[in-house]
Amino acid sequence: MINNKSINLITNKTDSGKRIDQFISQNTELSRQRISKLIQDGYVSVNEEVITIKKNKIRGDIEKIKIILPKLIEDILKPENISLNILYEDDYILVIDKQSDLVVHPGAGNKTGTLVNAILHHCGKSLSGIGGHIRPGIVHRLDKNTSGLMIIAKNDLAHNNLSKQFMDHGRNGDLERIYDALVWGIPKIGSGKIETQIRRNDRDKTKMMTTNSMKNGKLAITTYKVIEKIYNHKNDPLISQIRCKLYTGRTHQIRVHLDYIGHPVICDQKYGKGFNTKLKSLSNDCQNQLKIDRHALHSSKLSFRHPIGNKPMTFESELPDDLKLLKNMLSGI
Structure with missing residues (x-):
């Protein structure tokens, strides 16, 4: 009852x-x-x-x-009129193409200006009480400075179904998460599988790290394929565009894994920071035009089954303009 x-x-x-x-x-x-x-x-x-x-x-x-069921808490999160690029919407889900520099949900130091605040404004009272608050269901997350495709559940029924799909990671269903990354260098092997244990970094709790310990780490699996190679004027390997597929969902997984194989994401301030000195080889004019302050990682494809109708759905998003500009600038070195 x-x-x-x-x-x-x-x-x-x-x-x-x-x-x-x-x-x-x-x-x-x-x-x-x-x-x-x-x-x-x-x-x-x-x-x-x-x-x-x-x-x-x-x-x-x-x-x-x-x-x-405790009374829903309405006054913790406030609706805010923040622009969203909505690709699909019905009574159960939202699919958006998230801009970079947008935190997904409120937390320490980010009480406002988040994706959750924006969705509250967009959906109004159509949202049910997920997590004990009147708030949209964040089924999966993207880092603040990762752009691209996300799905949001608008009620508990959709949230429960989608959560199961994401927990399965596509092993027994249609869920697929693809990311495009611009990385330093060109991997010698054009495609491969990265399988490690990942855990919190001992020295910096905001970072993750690979570990050989199965006791302290969690299994993380990523496959990758090089889709574009870029050389400098001396014909030395400079950067590449890599397409990654997630088989697990660890924090910072792609960023940690690409750094692990020696090809960190460009402009990543947490992983492979030493490589960012290469940006200084750009002319001052180019650096002024670029002014990119986020890592070059984009959620480019998302496939799943609709939580109610079970219909297969696929969405794709090309590299945003700032990453296209970054690639073009570095191609000119």
């Missing part, structure tokens, strides 16, 4: 051994993200006993699970 305040569920023999969060996900339209938050905040009880650990398992034949 579902009402505006709570959801009441009853388990049976076949549910014994299931995790509580998995059972709730299978029997409601709540997103996994919201379920985790509700459990963590003490809004879920089993046989009238509050639980706060989502990995707890169903033990008996019949157990009563109650999920309290």
